[in-house]
Amino acid sequence: xxxxxxxxxxxxxxxxxxxxxxxxxxxxxxxxxxxxxxxxxxxxxxxxxxxxxxxxxxxxxxxxxxxxxxxxxxxxxxxxxxxxxxxxxxxxxxxxxxxxxxxxxxxxxxxxxxxxxxxxxxxxxxxxxxxxxxxxxxxxxxxxxxxxxxxxxxxxxxxxxxxxxxxxxxxxxxxxxxxxxxxxxxxxxxxxxxxxxxxxxxxxxxxxxxxxxxxxxxxxxxxxxxxxxxxxxxxxxxxxxxxxxxxxxxxxxxxxxxxxxxxxxxxxxxxxxxxxxxxxxxxxxxxxxxxxxxxxxxxxxxxxxxxxxxxxxxxxxxxxxxxxxxxxxxxxxxxxxxxxxxxxxxxxxxxxxxxxxxxxxxxxxxxxxxxxxxxxxxxxxxxxxxxxxxxxxxxxxxxxxxxxxxxxxxxxxxxxxxxxxxxxxxxxxxxxxxxxxxxxxxxxxxxxxxxx
Ligand code: NDP
Numbered sequence: 217x218x219x220x221x222x223x224x225x226x227x228x229x230x231x232x233x234x235x236x237x238x239x240x241x242x243x244x245x246x247x248x249x250x251x252x253x254x255x256x257x258x259x260x261x262x263x264x265x266x267x268x269x270x271x272x273x274x275x276x277x278x279x280x281x282x283x284x285x286x287x288x289x290x291x292x293x294x295x296x297x298x299x300x301x302x303x304x305x306x307x308x309x310x311x312x313x314x315x316x317x318x319x320x321x322x323x324x325x326x327x328x329x330x331x332x333x334x335x336x337x338x339x340x341x342x343x344x345x346x347x348x349x350x351x352x353x354x355x356x357x358x359x360x361x362x363x364x365x366x367x368x369x370x371x372x373x374x375x376x377x378x379x380x381x382x383x384x385x386x387x388x389x390x391x392x393x394x395x396x397x398x399x400x401x402x403x404x405x406x407x408x409x410x411x412x413x414x415x416x417x418x419x420x421x422x423x424x425x426x427x428x429x430x431x432x433x434x435x436x437x438x439x440x441x442x443x444x445x446x447x448x449x450x451x452x453x454x455x456x457x458x459x460x461x462x463x464x465x466x467x468x469x470x471x472x473x474x475x476x477x478x479x480x481x482x483x484x485x486x487x488x489x490x491x492x493x494x495x496x497x498x499x500x501x502x503x504x505x506x507x508x509x510x511x512x513x514x515x516x517x518x519x520x521x522x523x524x525x526x527x528x529x530x531x532x533x534x535x536x537x538x539x540x541x542x543x544x545x546x547x548x549x550x551x552x553x554x555x556x557x558x559x560x561x562x563x564x565x566x567x568x569x570x571x572x573x574x575x576x577x578x579x580x581x582x583x584x585x586x587x588x589x590x591x592x593x594x595x596x597x598x599x600x601x602x603x604x605x606x607x608x609x610x611x612x613x614x615x616x617x618x619x620x621x622x623x624x625x626x627x628x629x630x631x632x633x634x635x636x637x638x639x640x641x642x643x644x645x646x647x648x649x650x651x652x653x654x655x656x657x658x659x660x661x662x663x664x665x666x667x668x
Contacts, residue, residue: 239322252651281371299347302328309345312386333654334589340600365396378409410606413599422602430464432594437563439629449473454534457541461565478529481511485529488521540565548573564588590650
């Protein structure tokens with residue numbers, strides 16, 4: 217086979233930009249990964265010969281479709297839905313569905329790209345995908361959400377399947393939406409299979425799936441600290457978000473002896489200097505999920521706390537930080553503020569919450585920094601375990617699953633250490649470690665398949 221030139225980095229990124237116009241999030245995600253992989257593949261001729269890097273920067277396919285539904289007043293509404301199937305090199309496509317007005321093809325392509333590396337890192341046989349729609353569930357009645365989910369699944373069902381592509385939840389898609397979508401899939405296909413994860417326990421869901429992402433991210437933080445002889449016990453922690461990932465991270469930080477100072481939503485953040493203890497975290501969970509309320513209401517409930525409208529929590533002095541809301545919520549300035557205030561470790565619960573400049577700041581400051589693709593892999597790992605339980609038609613108990621989750625998070629941590637170390641230094645670059653470890657498994661599978 218003819219050997220093409222080794223591509224140079226600038227030319228590679230230029231090509232990615234040219235082929236993906238108007239898709240900044242996708243370009244950002246590819247660039248961040250490629251910065252680390254470039255060095256790693258320099259002397260590995262096969263990867264160049266088979267154009268592995270160029271191939272992984274092109275999703276297997278992107279499906280987009282119209283989703284029509286009727287609101288409670290009988291008006292016809294039109295949304296756009298997508299499923300990005302990024303890579304099934306190491307298993308069926310797997311990744312969540314997001315319903316949020318900010319969803320675009322670029323956002324879903326970046327999420328599917330990140331997901332592919334994350335899934336590879338878990339050690340489970342799962343490829344990477346992501347989907348969603350520019351639908352805003354906020355302020356909609358249950359019936360409106362049900363009609364939307366049914367219509368969305370009516371378009372999606374022919375692209376997914378237990379051995380093809382297995383979606384899960386993400387922002388705006390929780391137990392309610394998964395139930396409506398699973399019900400519609402079952403109705404259309406007349407099949408009861410593990411086509412979605414994050415299902416209710418009554419119909420094939422797995423114990424601890426709900427808790428897994430937030431708990432897993434906190435275990436990762438604990439693993440990083442333990443490696444340098446430190447711990448979460450007695451430390452203060454700033455958390456953003458107040459959804460699934462943020463509240464379970466807060467729960468686990470409390471459990472491990474830390475003190476949670478902040479939570480946020482898209483309207484601002486609350487700071488509680490007394491600590492957001494387990495009882496307060498429970499109140500937030502109920503308030504955000506059952507009552508679909510706002511985090512600002514926290515200050516009416518708990519004295520001593522303050523709400524900062526339109527602000528992010530990164531200016532609050534802390535030892536640890538866990539961004540758990542959304543992408544690009546931490547910029548270069550925020551990361552410098554955290555470091556200047558004495559923050560020693562950051563674990564990303566959200567996907568790509570730190571922008572490229574912020575990642576560079578963390579990397580050069582050499583603080584303990586775990587990227588989302590490593591730290592938040594606990595959710596998809598338990599989704600993978602849900603798939604196994606569905607295939608075998610069994611249910612594991614909570615103890616078994618907790619053990620598997622902690623072992624998987626330790627495994628991801630150790631893979632990052634293996635590939636993220638620098639000769640002559642104790643410091644681990646977890647971003648590089650995660651990128652290379654995730655890449656290697658996928659790339660080697662692609663080599664085995666030849667040119668496909
Ligand atoms: P939820 O919908 O449960 O919660 C999202 C939280 O983030 C809410 O507090 C929401 O506030 C806030 N938020 C959303 N968009 C914005 C925005 N543009 N600016 C500020 N705040 C915002 O989602 P999850 O907790 O499930 O997901 C959070 C992050 O974790 C996402 O990046 C997701 O991709 C990632 N993730 C989730 C996994 C899971 O298992 N759920 C697995 C791996 C990663 P508001 O209520 O105002 O919208």
